[in-house]
Amino acid sequence: MPKLSDRVGTFTDSVIRRMTRICNKYGAINLSQGFPDWEPPKEMLDSLAKTAYTGPHQYAITFGAKNFRDAVCAKQGKAIGREIDPEKEIVITCGSTESMMCAMMTICNPGDKVMVFSPFYENYGADAILSGASPIYIPLVPPTYDYDIKLIEQGFKDGAKAIVICNPSNPCGKVFKKEELLEICNLAVKYDAYVVTDEVYEHIVFDPYKHVYASGLPGMFDHVITCNSLSKTYSITGWRLGYLIGPEDVVDGARKVHDFLTVGAAAPLQEAATQAFLLPDEYYDELKEKYTHKRNRFLEGLDEAGLKHNVPQGSYFVMVDISNFLELEQFKGWSDLEFCEWVIKNIGVAAVPGSSFFREPINNLIRFHFARSDEVLEEAIRRLKKMAQLVK
């Protein structure tokens, strides 16, 4: 058989999405790949139904339908306290996944360095490889997930072109404080580099933490490339609607990359999703309340089971420490992946092995998500309590 590219040999498929396939095979409760199990807002569904008959069904403008771009820019402009020009400063993409790839392809030449926090959302590793960049990993050290700013300055001194910040962070739930973003952004300006943010969990932030937009910090708009999506905020992960916002030159490049990668995001879905931006502020308050309730109940369930975990400040993920399971004779020498597969088959709950997020050889953490109905979470807690009996 003719040989494949070296490129595809340098990374694996997504472990997150692989866990979903294994989970489905065994009929387990999926707390691995994070997506909600409830309906999107009715206004969007009604519009989707209507759009089926009124269209559009042909291509939207490649960088996004005008009404959709206008709506995104109005909402995000208000959030960052600066007008965003829908003609020059945004490109609509197929999810934030594509935005991130566009950002990397736009700013990186082969051999360029990009700083990525570890643990990181696994796509960033593949994004770096596909764009030819080599990652410099900056540890976010568990259990607090703090970082050492000196390592970031060193990364910039070593020539890093950009730093990727997932805020709120997947998988560790860290919400970057304003002072943290300021110190990182100031370094990016000092070393003339970009800050690339992934802010898909912007509205899933728990009190007393607040989401701060890096692009809204004084003087930062020209240095920040914001990747975001509607997936989590409106519970439409399957619609694949995202966007990249940034300074004009960057967006100009990103629009070209996007044009040849995907041509455009689905036109009827852009039309229906425009309704999302008419939702009142209470929608976002209720979303936060809903996730706060789920986080609190799931963490309480983990506590009842006696499972050790971090307390996420944002996002819908929690890391559970499995060290004492791995000390049992039954699991001696096992990887976290093997452990997760065992949990799917024997306990009926799916998690993601932490090693797929960490650069460091960390094998004792697994990630659960809690974007599930209360009933499903209760059943998952019941099963995890059974699992915890093993180490009682």
Ligand code: GLN
């Ligand atoms: N962001 C979600 C997760 O980390 C879903 C990822 C995906 O499959 N696109 O689980």
